[in-house]
Amino acid sequence: MIKKMKPWLHVWLFALAAQAGAAPVSVKDDRGLLQQWPAPPQRIVSLLPSLTETVCALGACERLVGVDRYSNYPAAVDKLPKLGGLDDTQVESIVALRPDVVLVAPSSRVQDRLAALGLKVVVLETRSHADVKRVLQSxxxxxxxxxxxxxxxxxxxxxxxxxxxxxxxxxxLTVYYEVDSSPFAAGESSFIGETLARLGPRNIVGKELGPFPKLNPEFVVRADPQLIMVAQRNAVKLAERPGWNQIRALKDKRLCVFPPQESELMARPGPRMGEAAKFMARCLREVAPK
Structure with a gap:
């Protein structure tokens, strides 16, 4: 049975650290919740790959004590306990690790349960470039x-x-960036869309549709993009989708298919977005009209 830490114990630990000269830290997360620690957290659980990479990019990888199933970069995190994914987060295993803080996305389904068990949970959203910059600072x-x-x-x-x-x-060049074959697209307001805008192509999915909208497949046919960017897992039989064989990108062979390691990196709004931009730029060089 997991027992909630008694409130007086938090107060006692805070006072003990303060007496020892440790500087308290505080942060307001994306729920608007301000939380304080008697000293910088030394035991961190991250339940999102981009947050895991952020901790490591800031030189604090050694403070991680557990991560989600999909966190795999840098290589050092592969040795850490894997605590499940969005649908099967291992709450009891997280509590057993005695973390000072648990970093999660707003979509996390266990944030309230973890908080009820006495853990400090920080919720951080990373959908845009501005989000990534703010999360780095937080x-x-x-x-x-x-x-x-x-x-x-x-x-x-x-x-x-x-x-x-x-x-x-x-x-x-007009571009369609597919993030899932449903199809979900990366719109102009997403971190992927903002990177594309920096590189010069024009996204067929405007800001009014949101960061990652699910599209009617006919939308792409009507937009008739000159370039398609897609992960290898979603590239199978693109031309066999109804009407897609008439899309200029496929007729002119302006199709960039990213292998798993690259597409995975490109889907993470975090410290490696600059590397993702280089993959996109390589694609644009390869398809550029002569």
Whole structure:
């Protein structure tokens, strides 16, 4: 039976750390909830790959004591306890790890249960570039890491370098970026869409449709993109979808298929977005009109 930590114990630990000279830290998460710790958390559970990568990019990988099933970068996190996914998060295993904080996405279904069991849960959303920058700052504040936005500066520098390598003839190409064969697309307001905008193509999925909308397949046919970007797992039989054999991208063979490691990286809104931009820029160089 898991027992909730008594409130007085939190107060006692806070006072003990303060007496020892440790500096308390506080952070407001994306629920607007402000929480405080008597000292920077040393035992962290992350239940989202992009948050795992953020902790590591800020130089605090050694503080992770458990991660979700899909966290696999950097390699060091593969040795940590895997605590399930969105539908099967292992709550008792998380509590047994005695984390100082659990980092989760808003979509986490166990955040309230973990909080009810006495754990401090920080909810962070990363859908856009601005979100990624803000989350870097929030996690840096939580971990008392100096200058966390240096990581953002590195991302920006990589994106600028990638954009500089895109031929002028590729700028303005209309593009459809598929994130799932349902089909779900990466819209202009998503972090993927914002990276594409930096590189020059025009997204057929406008901001008014949201970051990752589910589309009617006919939408793509009507939009008739000049370029399609898709993960290898979703690229099978694209031309066999109703009407898709008439899409310019497929007729002109302007199709970029990303292998699993690349497509996985590109789907994570975090410290490696600059690397993702380089993969997109490579695609644009390969399909650029001569």
């Amino acid at each position: 996690v840096g504040q939580l971990l008392a890491v100096p200058e966390p936005l240096k990581v953002w500066q590195q991302i920006e520098a990589q994106m600028a370098e990638a954009a500089a390598g895109v031929p002028a003839s590729a700028r303005g």
